[in-house]
Amino acid sequence: MNKSGKLLYNSLNDNYEESLKFKDVSQLGDTPYDVAIVGAGIVGTALAYKLSQYKVKTLLIEKNYDVGEGTSKGSSAIIHTGFDAPVDTLESELVTKASLEWPNLAEKLKIPFKNCEAIVIAIDEEQEKKLQVVYDKGIKNGVTDIKKLSGEEVKELEPNVSEKVRGGVLVPRESLADPFSSSIAFSEIAMQNGTDIILGVEIIDVENKSEVIKSLVTACGKKIKTKRIVNVCGLGSEKFAKIYGGENFDTNPRRGQFLIFDKHSGTKISRIFLPIPTAVTKGVLVSPTIFGNLLAGPTAEDYPHSFETISETTTEQLQLLKEGASKLYPGLNEQPVINIFAGVRSNCTQGSYWIRCNDNSPGILTVAGIRSTGFTSSPALAQYLIYKLKDELGLKLEENPDAIDSRPENKWPGWWKPRYNNKEAVKENSDDGKVVCYCEQITKGDIIRHLDSPLKPRTLDSIKRRTRAQMGRCQGFDCMVNVAKIISYHCEIPLEGISKRGPGTEISSTIPSNN
Amino acid sequence: MNSNKDYKAIIIGAGPAGIGAAMKLYKSGVKSILVVDRNDRIGGIPSFYKKKKGGVRTFMRWSRGGYPVFGEDFAKWLESLISETDIEVKLDSQVLEIDAKKKSVTFVNPKDGKVIVSADAIVMASGSREENIAERKWLAGARPSRVMYTKQLLNLDRNDLLPIKKPLIIGSDTIAYAAAAKLKVAGAADAIIVDNRSNPTCPIHERLYFRFWTNPSFHGFNVDTMEIKGKESATGVLVNGKHFDCDGIVISGELIPNSELALIGDIKIDIPSRVPVVNKDHQLSESGWFAAGNILGGFHGAEWCYFNGKKTAGSVLKYISKS
Incomplete structure (x- = not known):
């Protein structure tokens, strides 16, 4: 059995339990990471998933308060075949390869997929x-x-x-696939295999970048030691590359x-x-x-x-x-x-799928320009990056025989499998009969199971992406406050502190209305 | 009518229209009536308008000489009517689908799980909701936090939380002015009301009524687009190059019927208005199906809906006795 990775959130956010707060680097242990993946979009999470099949000490770190919250959340949700990709490019190669992998992969991730x-x-x-x-x-x-x-x-x-x-x-x-649950599933499995995940924390500097062991400096002033850094920051990749002095490129x-x-x-x-x-x-x-x-x-x-x-x-x-x-x-x-x-x-501007190994510093891998095909190509791109880490960045790859590559069957079923269809389910847990989101018919039971799921989502948007509550025709008119109340009661967070997507986006600018 | 149905009549929605219909049927001697509602209490939208000391009474009882009451009191009155009958009410019950031909309704609740019930006649009194941002067509821009519909504001208020200090309200009907008054009473500033029309929809006598609590400023435009601003939470609205500051936005009014069940069940509804197609007896395109209240479109007060429910029940009685 594997030791599950740690999950930590920015300590400034009161929405999380004390045990989930990133207060000190000592929480991460003494050994430096073999690989720190900066950016938990679809590419970063797919890389963490594939890397977790090996005995590699990995960290996945993200500035948003959920995985897949940046570029990855706004896509057409199509798994392409690559029939119209630019011929003889890395992009075309990876898209074609990944499109063959997806049907089987979706089954492992337990995500909806439809050809x-x-x-x-x-x-x-x-x-x-x-x-x-x-x-x-x-x-x-x-x-x-x-x-x-x-x-x-x-x-x-x-x-x-x-x-x-x-x-x-x-x-x-x-x-067709669901882009939200893909990055979530990738992360959950990686975490179970031992990958540490830190959310809500931005990297503002890299120290000792020419050394074997470097430090990622976080906006909250902590220094995380790692031997290798993978920059998969999506739109933020250019800004991050400037921080460590990577080769110049422009993203727009x-x-x-x-x-x-x-x-x-x-x-x-x-x-x-x-x-x-x-x-x-x-x-x-x-x-x-x-x-x-x-x-x-x-x-x-x-x-x-x-x-x-x-x-x-x-x-x-x-x-x-x-x-x-x-x-x-x-x-x-x-x-x-x-x-x-x-x-x-x-x-x-310099071309799609701009990938630089040892990018002006040993042990730093820059990945940029992953445009609209990124959702499709992510599993193949992740495998490609693992070969680069091995061949060019000196990462030793030893398979982890205990690693899992699937999410447990039906542990937190999605909107596509309502539990109330099973007569016994509601008898066992009456929350499965309480519909909270009327448009998408999502129950209180669904929401609570997701609150208890491995990544401990606590924001309204992270619950929305997991359950679809608030994603229907009324756009939260009926259920937003009821979802917030469920988070509030279940996680013991005051209602006014429940946020849309982290600090600064709380539902209230706070005045008690007792009059 | 001699049939093997579970009920004589099923009413979807325990708001003013649904209760109006149920009471009229009951008093006319119809036994075995079921009312289902997805909320945890009787009363529909009025039940969201909490009764508070010094608060704003926004529901009119015209039948009692036109005096204003709290929504919560109106809801309690509806509840008291039902409590003196043997009408069966299922709360916390979400209707999942309907079968127009079989005249059946599938619903789920925490106690019974998923249940299918049928009736000789079914009344849809599921009310309406406020048009969402996309449906308004002229609202665009950012998607920050603290942009809420009036019902969300009311629901937070029920939990003693009014979330905005410097409110901006988009929409200018009675609901908007009532929200402005409610916010002011709770300690917020006078609201800025912005709408895509030259004059407020809220009639002058009602605006004068709300003036007792608040004096919101109204800014009317005729534009193709208004943009919501704010990176994290809402900071304002940009319209015609003019920026209105706020710390939260309430999107108000512009009601749209909750007619999806009919649509999915192949009962005719009009798109994009979503108003079900009815004849003069409030009968829908499928035999035995009726509609009452704000699902019929428009913007009506609670008492109008209650009497409209009664009127629809009259047609239901005719239908039941004929067949």
């Missing part, structure tokens, strides 16, 4: 001509199961497609706004509708989501790093989005929008 297929759709003559290019590129990328379709064939598969459809390319292995955030339509809309189309890509962008897609909604997006808006309002939505772009998406699926205009969000991809 729904995609169709690239041509709606005019010019686009029709480009279908051959799309097809040829797919074959070159090793996606040999793609198939050309006539306009009639597309209509037969998807009766609600645009009347104007002139042809398409079917991509059978394109799939590329905003992608999305529209989410109400649940019954998800049944109107059963495959992902992809437009013909232009030179500038892959374009606006329409897709069912694994949750049963319908999604349209993303826009592609490049901004300099300084752009303050990068994660904000704009009504103007969203209108354009709706127009673009309804070209593929005209019925979209009659579907009710329930949410808008802006995702941010990390775009690297």
Whole structure:
């Protein structure tokens, strides 16, 4: 049996029990880490998961108060095959490899996964001509199961497609998954295998960077010793690389706004509708989501790093989005929008998948420019990084025979398996019969199980990503306060201290209303 | 009617409309009535307006000469009506789905688990909610903390927590002005009310009523977009280049019917208004299904909903006696 890793949160946050607070480096033990992964997005957590299969002392450290809270949370949630990736690039290689791994991996992670297929759709003559290019590129990328379709064939598969459809390319292995639970599952398994996880703590300096044993200096003034550092900070990778003096590169955030339509809309189309890509962008897609909604997006808006309002939505772009998406699926205009969000991809000017080993300092690995394909490629990228750590950063890899690679069966079932369907479950635990989130039909039992799950989520958003409470059509109108109350009672945190995503985002600026 | 159904009538929602319908059916001699509600108490939205010393009474009893009462008292009155009957009420009970043809309702609660029940007639009185940010179409910007709907504010107030000191309210109907008064009474500043229309929706006589507690400033616009600002928690709203400061935002009014059960159950509803399609007798597109109260769209007070529930019950009685 493995010794489970430690979980620590920023000690300044009162939302966490004393035993979970990161007060002193002595809590981490005396031995320096073999690898410190900075950034717990989808790539960082996948790396921690894969690395935990070996006897490697690993730390996963993140400035947000949950894993997968940055760039990773705003994606289209599609597992791509890589049919349209730039040919003969690392990106294409990793996406292709990972797309084959995902179906099996999803089963191990116990996350929802659905092979729904995609169709690239041509709606005019010019686009029709480009279908051959799309097809040829797919074959070159090793996606040999793609198939050309006539306009009639597309209509037969998807009766609600645009009347104007002139042809398409079917991509059978394109799939849907849940981006939130993936990084959570990766982290939970890694922790169980001994990976330490620190959340809510930002790294502001690296000391002794030329030495074998370096120190990560945290914003809260603590120094963590490690032999190797992996920079997988997403949008923050450039800033962090400057701190340790890595080779220069520029990232700029590329905003992608999305529209989410109400649940019954998800049944109107059963495959992902992809437009013909232009030179500038892959374009606006329409897709069912694994949750049963319908999604349209993303826009592609490049901004300099300084752009303050990068994660904000704009009504103007969203209108354009709706127009673009309804070209593929005209019925979209009659579907009710329930949410808008802006995702941010990390775009690297020097090229995608910018990876530097021993980046001006021995033992530092820089990973940047992991753009929209990062969700798909993460397991293969993680394996690639492990080889780099071994071959170029001198990490010894010895398999850990006790390591697990799966989450326990049904320990904290998600929204996709309501417990109240089982008659005995509610008798055993009446909380499983108390629906708290009306739109998504999430129970008090679900929420409490997740509060007790390995990463001890305590914020409203972290519960939202795990349970879907607040993610439905009313967007928390009915349940936000009731979810906050459950966190408050169960974790003994005062109600006014419950936050959306950590300190500074508490639900109250606090005045008691006893009058 | 001779049938093998579990109940004569099922009413979804124990708010003013649902209780109005239940009481009328009961008094007309219908036995075996079931009312289900997902909340833990009878009374619907009024029950969220807590009774407080010096607080604002926002519910009118026009039938008693037009005097204002606390929402909580209105809810208690509804509860007292039910307590004198043998109408069965299932609280904490979330309806999961309906079957329009079988006239059945599936619900779950902590005591009974998942249950399917059927009836000769079913009344949907599930009320309405406030339009979310995306549904308003002209609201965009950041997604900070402390942006809340009025119901969330009221629910925090029920737990003796009013979360905002310097409030900004988006929307300008009665609900918005009532929220402004409630916040002021609790010690917050006079609210800034911003809306995407030139004049407040709240009628002048009601605004004068609320003036007793607070004097909020109203700022009306006609714009395509208003942006919420704030990195961590809400700091303001940007509209037409003008920034309004706050430490929290209440998104108010603009009601949208809770008609999803009907939609999923293939009963006709209008999109995007989400108002169920009804005939003059409040009967829905499927036989034996009726609607009452704010699910029918619009913005109505508790007492209107109560009488509307009674009116719908009249149609239900006709339907039951005919078949």
